[in-house]
Amino acid sequence: MEPRDPAPLPPVPRILLVEDDTISQAYFRAVLEALPAAVDTVATQACALARAESSRHDLWLIDLTLPDGSGIDLLRRLRARWPQSPPALAHTADADPAVRAPALHAGFREVLVKPLATAELAGAVRSALAEAGGLPDWDNAAAAVALNHDPANIQALRxxxxxxxxxxxxxxxxxxxxGDAGALRARLHRLQAGCGLVGARRLGAAVELLRRTPESRTALERFDHAARDLLG
Known part of the structure; x- marks a missing residue:
């Protein structure tokens, strides 16, 4: 019997990473590509604007301090040119609340303080992508890794x-x-494990977003939409 071609993998989200420090660039890329995601890395405002011109991105991840200006200024310039813009996350080494507040006011969804743990960075990015609808329903590659590349087992567990x-x-x-936070947390924990096993990527990200912000009506709606879409 001739082997069948493998099913095509779902598209991965594309992220614009604006970071001028080479060590931080390498760390961010490693974490983001492991999600998985495609990463366009630039170091300046000028390069970011040029890359945004040539590629569509699902998320902007911007350093607040750049060689040719501020990340806040860059976000304003990006949004002026592309009003239907993706979500944006800021990152900075400065933990001062006086730095965070203007960034949030300018439209960043969250301000991440470096150094960042892998789980914190990955979680923030997944949450932002889930909120923007930038993830596929099924991640066949992740399911294959979790279930030892056994198509029959993947389909049965799905x-x-x-x-x-x-x-x-x-x-x-x-x-x-x-408002039962304990029951909600426990059910989301079990559901997230199942999402990871079968590659329910968009729902898994929505579950993580709801775990991070259980009081958010938007997060609950994202979860509900992702679940209903999987159920058809």
Whole structure:
């Protein structure tokens, strides 16, 4: 029997990383590419504007201090040229709240303080991408790694996952609406493990966003939409 061609992989999100320090660049790229994501790395405002002109990005990740100006100024220039812009995260080595507040006011979704743990950076990026709808429903590559590249096992576990998802969704919505933080946290923890196993990438990111911001109505809506889309 001739081997069948593997199913095409879903597109990965593309991130514009604006960072002038070469060591930080390498660290950010390693974490982001492991999500996975495609990363365009530049060091200045001018290069960022040029790269944004030539490529569409799902997320902007911008250093607040650049050789040719501020990250806040760059975000304003990017959004002036592309009003339908992706979400933006700022990063800085300065933990002073006086630095954070103007960045949030300018439109950054979050300000990340370096040095960043891998989980913190990856979590913030996944949350931002989930909120923007920049992730595929299924990540076949991640499922293949988790389940030893066994297509039959992947399909069987995905069927089981989808059979259990309506009940899990209802539990999450009930817990959130009655303000039961403990029950919500526990159910999201179990659901996130299942998402990782079967490669339910968009739902997994929405679960992580809701775990990080359980009081957010937007995060709850993102979760609900991602679950309903998987269920068809």
């Amino acid at each position: 069927r089981l996952f989808l059979e259990e998802l309506p009940g899990a969704r209802d539990e999450v919505l009930r817990s959130a609406r009655r």
